[in-house]
Amino acid sequence: MNRVRTRLKVCLVAFACLAVSAPVQALETDQFYAWGKPIEDSTEYLNAWVKWQVQTALDSRSDSGSLDCEAAVYHVHKVLKDLVYQPIEGWILSTSLVDRIPMGLEEEREYREQWALSKTFPMDYARWLPPSPTLQANEVRFGSDKLAHFFSEGWWYYRWWLKRRDDLTQDELERGLFDYGSTMEWMFLGKLSTGIISPADLESNYKGFIFYHRMCHGDEPLLNRQQGHWQFSESFDFRDYITPEWDESWNPNHFDSVRWKGIKPTIERYCPQLHSPWVEQQRARYKAMDTQTVTETLIQEEVAAGKMPDPKAFDITTICSNQADSESP
Amino acid sequence: MSGVALQSKFLCLCLIFCTLCAGEQAFADSGSTGATTPTEEQAMQRVREELETLERRWYGIARFRYSYPQQLSAGFGAMFVVQPKDSDCSSTCMVQGWQFEIEPGRYGIQGSVGWGKLAGETGSTEHLMYSVHLGWAVRGVVLRTYGDFRYKPLPKTLAGVEGSFTFANLNFSLGVLHSLSSGSETDWLISTGIGFGF
Numbered sequence: 001m002n003r004v005r006t007r008l009k010v011c012l013v014a015f016a017c018l019a020v021s022a023p024v025q026a027l028e029t030d031q032f033y034a035w036g037k038p039i040e041d042s043t044e045y046l047n048a049w050v051k052w053q054v055q056t057a058l059d060s061r062s063d064s065g066s067l068d069c070e071a072a073v074y075h076v077h078k079v080l081k082d083l084v085y086q087p088i089e090g091w092i093l094s095t096s097l098v099d100r101i102p103m104g105l106e107e108e109r110e111y112r113e114q115w116a117l118s119k120t121f122p123m124d125y126a127r128w129l130p131p132s133p134t135l136q137a138n139e140v141r142f143g144s145d146k147l148a149h150f151f152s153e154g155w156w157y158y159r160w161w162l163k164r165r166d167d168l169t170q171d172e173l174e175r176g177l178f179d180y181g182s183t184m185e186w187m188f189l190g191k192l193s194t195g196i197i198s199p200a201d202l203e204s205n206y207k208g209f210i211f212y213h214r215m216c217h218g219d220e221p222l223l224n225r226q227q228g229h230w231q232f233s234e235s236f237d238f239r240d241y242i243t244p245e246w247d248e249s250w251n252p253n254h255f256d257s258v259r260w261k262g263i264k265p266t267i268e269r270y271c272p273q274l275h276s277p278w279v280e281q282q283r284a285r286y287k288a289m290d291t292q293t294v295t296e297t298l299i300q301e302e303v304a305a306g307k308m309p310d311p312k313a314f315d316i317t318t319i320c321s322n323q324a325d326s327e328s329p
Numbered sequence: 330m331s332g333v334a335l336q337s338k339f340l341c342l343c344l345i346f347c348t349l350c351a352g353e354q355a356f357a358d359s360g361s362t363g364a365t366t367p368t369e370e371q372a373m374q375r376v377r378e379e380l381e382t383l384e385r386r387w388y389g390i391a392r393f394r395y396s397y398p399q400q401l402s403a404g405f406g407a408m409f410v411v412q413p414k415d416s417d418c419s420s421t422c423m424v425q426g427w428q429f430e431i432e433p434g435r436y437g438i439q440g441s442v443g444w445g446k447l448a449g450e451t452g453s454t455e456h457l458m459y460s461v462h463l464g465w466a467v468r469g470v471v472l473r474t475y476g477d478f479r480y481k482p483l484p485k486t487l488a489g490v491e492g493s494f495t496f497a498n499l500n501f502s503l504g505v506l507h508s509l510s511s512g513s514e515t516d517w518l519i520s521t522g523i524g525f526g527f
Binding site: 040041044045047048049051052082083085087090093094095096097102104105108125128129130 | 366367368369371372373375376377379380413415416417418419420421422423448450452453462463496497
């Protein structure tokens with residue numbers, strides 16, 4: 001009987017560990033790999049997917065009109081959020097409508113052999129899940145994992161905000177949300193799970209929060225009741241959320257030193273492309289679009305206070321500049 | 330006639346060359362494929378059409394594990410799903426549905442039927458979910474033991490429920506079974522396993 005109990009305990013612990021670790025295992029991506037390769041803009045398809053999912057969820061409940069707005073948002077989030085693979089990412093990976101790199105089996109195999117983390121160390125658990133592809137919306141390139149962050153961690157942020165909105169000031173709420181997201185990035189979604197801290201993930205988390213917040217709040221909420229039924233606004237547009245900060249070739253990650261040994265040579269391969277017309281044009285466009293976001297401001301404060309490593313050391317311009325210096329006689 | 334054919338070929342080559350040049354230009358300008366971006370209405374129509382045009386499919390599932398009480402075993406089965414007709418699972422897709430699995434092992438054979446959800450890929454196999462990134466299933470199981478189990482006598486036939494969880498192809502399973510045989514020493518059995526697959 002003791003043997004059975006011991007075995008049961010071991011299995012329950014293993015199950016609990018997996019249940020906790022698996023949903024928080026972050027998917028990684030590589031936008032350098034897609035440099036110079038054409039990708040069709042998918043903003044309209046992504047908008048259409050969200051509008052269809054949200055409205056279908058609202059229409060699926062005959063009593064949806066009797067729900068208050070927060071309850072309607074709670075109902076809607078169930079079709080937008082899942083475990084590791086968020087529904088939008090699952091759709092992007094298997095649809096022919098959203099153009100992406102890689103797309104198709106052969107391209108996928110090549111991507112997995114060459115992406116940024118492909119040469120870290122054998123059995124690196126950051127590679128246990130396949131990397132996210134790069135797509136383009138609002139003229140910005142980003143990994144499909146950013147949309148997963150948008151709907152998943154954006155929802156966690158929103159729940160956090162809902163519980164504390166009456167007790168904290170606006171500044172305290174913004175700082176609190178950032179700290180909440182940073183803790184997730186350090187503990188589960190990045191540093192501990194894959195050794196990577198991604199400011200781009202934090203950006204998309206926050207934009208996801210803005211999306212859920214706009215459902216019921218603000219001057220023109222995205223959800224409005226018409227003739228006793230909840231309707232999702234036609235005004236929803238990913239262009240309001242997606243910014244160059246989502247592109248990890250523009251907004252660099254911080255990598256741990258063990259993985260960086262393998263990642264650095266892979267990223268250095270892109271140095272000759274840095275001054276190509278395509279990349280220069282993209283970076284000029286990003287520069288024109290880029291604004292100082294709340295997340296960036298808070299990251300800079302953390303870096304200045306020594307509480308967070310500076311991701312700028314991993315910026316492609318810094319890497320290529322260092323490479324040029326080391327090669328010069 | 331041959332002159333006309335030659336002229337046509339020349340015109341074709343010119344046309345292809347011009348198209349390629351125009352394509353290169355478009356690529357250099359915007360980084361897009363040059364294909365027409367759909368309007369809001371066109372995009373909605375195509376997305377709606379894709380998400381609402383569903384078909385029934387099946388995918389093969391398999392797992393190899395070390396478990397108690399079967400010890401080494403190999404399971405093979407299928408999962409029946411409904412998904413968009415245009416959905417491509419060769420790289421990665423998410424599916425959910427009913428499934429069954431037959432799993433002969435060293436000290437028993439297990440049959441199971443249940444419901445599960447997974448994100449996985451078929452690669453070039455079309456129907457075999459050979460790689461499961463994340464998946465879980467709850468299955469009703471019937472286990473028939475055989476062989477000379479060295480630890481203690483086991484009930485011959487058991488039935489119960491099993492939870493199965495796969496992350497990055499690593500499978501964990503935990504089950505609670507009750508004896509269907511009369512006169513067995515123990516009524517309840519906890520089955521556990523670790524292996525690969527789903």
